Amino acid sequence: MMDQMVTGKTDAGNSLRHVRADFPILSQKVHGKDLVFLDSAASAQKPRQVIDSMADTMRTQYANIHRGLYWMSERTTEAYEAVRDQVAAFLGAGAREEIVFTRNSTEAINLVAHSYGSLLRPGQVVLVSEMEHHANLVPWQMLRERMGIELRVTPVTDDGALDMDALGRNLSDGRVALVAITHMSNVLGTITDARAISDMAHAAGAKVLFDGSQLAVHRRVNVRELDADFYVVTGHKLYGPTGIGVLWARREILEEMPPFLGGGDMIASVSFERSTWAHVPHKFEAGTPAIIETIGLGAALSYIESIGFDRIGAHEDALTAHALKVLGQVSGLKVVGTAPQRGGVISFTMADVHPHDIATLLDRNGIAVRAGHHCAEPLMRRLGLSATARASFGIYTTPEEIDMLAATLEQIRGFFV
Amino acid sequence: MMDQMVTGKTDAGNSLRHVRADFPILSQKVHGKDLVFLDSAASAQKPRQVIDSMADTMRTQYANIHRGLYWMSERTTEAYEAVRDQVAAFLGAGAREEIVFTRNSTEAINLVAHSYGSLLRPGQVVLVSEMEHHANLVPWQMLRERMGIELRVTPVTDDGALDMDALGRNLSDGRVALVAITHMSNVLGTITDARAISDMAHAAGAKVLFDGSQLAVHRRVNVRELDADFYVVTGHKLYGPTGIGVLWARREILEEMPPFLGGGDMIASVSFERSTWAHVPHKFEAGTPAIIETIGLGAALSYIESIGFDRIGAHEDALTAHALKVLGQVSGLKVVGTAPQRGGVISFTMADVHPHDIATLLDRNGIAVRAGHHCAEPLMRRLGLSATARASFGIYTTPEEIDMLAATLEQIRGFFV
Amino acid sequence: MAQDDLYRTVVLERAKTPRHAGKLDIASLHAQGVNPLCGDRVNLHAQVDTHGRIGQVRHETRGCAICAASADLMAERVMGQDTAQVKRIHAALATAVETGEAPDGLGELSVFAPLHRHRSRIRCAMLPWSALIDMLNDDKDR
Amino acid sequence: MAQDDLYRTVVLERAKTPRHAGKLDIASLHAQGVNPLCGDRVNLHAQVDTHGRIGQVRHETRGCAICAASADLMAERVMGQDTAQVKRIHAALATAVETGEAPDGLGELSVFAPLHRHRSRIRCAMLPWSALIDMLNDDKDR
């Protein structure tokens, strides 16, 4: 392990070491060991900038928004709405009105499935891929039940890339209304070629939704450059709070979509006979929103921007390359997903050792990884696996942590053979 | 004003003065004046216990829940699930499985309207009242569009109580499937006789949903004693965070209901052909929930319980009596809503002064009240008003604050005549 | 109590005893402005000549003092102005309420500048103006 | 690395080389236990006499070491026991994994007590037992 440690210490994977001080949780101990947190793909840890912004909001500046005619409410409204501008800029959206706040990616996709989905006709097709998270699969299955649409699946290749030829064939009958595909797999780490998918979808007359839950924390997203129609992200994977996510959609599509949830703030006027809806995006934000969490998300985006995606990308690419190398040297370890375009999410199996035992034994050493089907059962079936272990990286991850992972895995394996 | 101040200082309304120290925001200044926050019905302020519990979670104990096989995730899962027990006890629920976490009351009601609503048949009736918040009205209008049900309205009497005779008549044709009525009006302060409503609804073969958004912070709720079928509350009015609400429903009803949102965590198994659902309540909690906020809600409920509803009720009853007295003495002021059963939410108008001007001028003096239609347009129409001003109280409200309100209103009125 | 510089005498007076309230016997144009958020409502009646120059304006306002005073001061101010001039005044007022600084030539309308500290009330002052401009634009389209 | 007292030799050995894996030629009862959350799966085959007393038990387990070892130790332990006795052992095991304290008489099964510090893995150890008890209950119902 020694020269890997040295490699780690000198390579680019180290350049963000200073950010660790911003994450208080990283100095916690687990089972008496320093926490090595390698489960950022499930949910990222929170920097003090986010924690403080939420606490400060509650301590000094909080009131319900949008309808208060007093200073506290006006200021809270401004702070909330300012995050809409921030998210619009973060995603490269054309207008702030295109940003709808939701609880998480899951709700964002369900919103599209319910609202945009209600405009589809029986026989039209929603096209997903074999590597979708359940969040981008089950809502379309439920739409199939409600509306009689067809759900079509584009396979992944053996190395875990999206099969672009099959995608083309799936689009060829012109019945596909919506392509809903992940921008980065939470199991394989595969990054899909979103722009190419958009072009193919649009050429076939379909709209396209990208599940950016995993990608948006690793690479700069520009929805206009991707020529997307819908894009979803989730705050808690972006170093932000839980309870806040984002749906971006083209304004003209949002305007055509009926509301999803009814209640306060999404109406223009209400009478028992008939109600009319507020303009977008408010039409889609019924009730008191996650005000404090939205402000926290704003702090998270500012934090990410203050580091910059250039450095984040370089750091994570270096980490991923390093991890693929050192994990590849662990006996019996097999990396699952080897597509050329990939990010810092690495699934693996280890001969003779069940992923659950791997996770528990790593945990005893302070190392947190995920093990299971990662909410992607159909992909697991395609891979012929019931579970994998998965290590995933964030801006605070260091090469030494990856070396510790590899060394500990080697020992665990020794245990079982 | 002087002897009102003295009255205030000696009456029971004073007994919770010590809790003010728990709310950091109360020492803020607004336009150079001490903040007098009289808009708790829109959203309550947060005690440090809640702020700290959220910050501590993010600082020392955070990971995504339910599927992590490592210590951080296990502990966060336990903290999250412990709040389910806490909420079950808080509402007097029969079982923890009856507690579904949502974003807010609005989403809870929409969940029922979508899921339970999909089991209704055209021609069946949902019965609301004339004093519903839009959150308990618009979802049923949208259900009417989707399903062809009938929406029926029970009027309020002139003093702002629910017209129980009319309720009886509305139930008499046996077509009502669901009665959905507020437990406390956010405009009139009226507390409805939930147990009597349940009995009438059940006798007519209908289920009953109570919107407890306003009530649950003022009085102890026991859903079994009320014989309710559905009950909703919202965290941010309970001194808790935004982004978290609760649907309680009888277990057998939840089990019969189809899921609402699809995604991770709500499934038992997923394949492209067919997915099966998790047990209640997880069937209704798709995706990463508002973990940090749920833990914050737990801290809020602990805080409320540590004070106790006996003291909260006594404090707020004394405040309300005091407020009705001193506001009644302001020239030209008319209290809107004088039902005998009422809580600390007081709407009023003042001859010659528009509610918006009242709110702005009060704000210049540090006093935060709400003005507008309070998301209850049909009620406003019934009352022949376009807006009211509204002062509402929390555990931190003092009689002196109410005296300040009354004195400032008197001066504002002097301004306009 | 803190006297608010927003509610200066002129605002209160115009709200209480408007000088340009009511209808016009011969009005060529009518418009309604509604703020669904608060229920404020302004009905405008105006005489506009064939060159697009405004003659008399009357308003019927149901709303708060800010909205009522704004409608009344507007009716006075736009008399004799054409659409381009109205738009310039509207823009100057918008700047004033956003920044708190009244641009030169805003005149009596600068009483609304303190709205920049009451942002939720800005739309109250702007409602009559949006209704007027919509009316003039519609007229041109015809 | 921290050697884990959960993965004691007995657990690892039983997982690697189970003594009671496989099927039975003449089995009167069969059951399957599945944990949908992780995909663990146990097939049980048992001989149960007319008095409800268990003869041989064999298991086919696809799962983690905890689950596999638990199935194998269970098969050994329940031989000759009736339903009531099985339930008592099951309850003792449940107490052990909840509290970390092994009740008297739990014997070798006390190797699972450290699960109380790995709560998400408790169900791995309990899966074979739930399947067995479901099987015995079903048998009684018939």
Ligand SMILES: Cc1ncc(COP(=O)(O)O)c(C=O)c1O
């Ligand atoms: C009576 C009533 N119902 C429902 C709601 C909606 O609550 P939320 O916005 O938290 O969903 C409110 C609060 O605004 C309310 O007062």
Ligand SMILES: Cc1ncc(COP(=O)(O)O)c(C=O)c1O
């Ligand atoms: C690719 C992908 N899509 C969707 C989701 C769902 O995100 P959330 O649970 O925040 O809604 C996740 C995260 O679990 C994910 O990795």
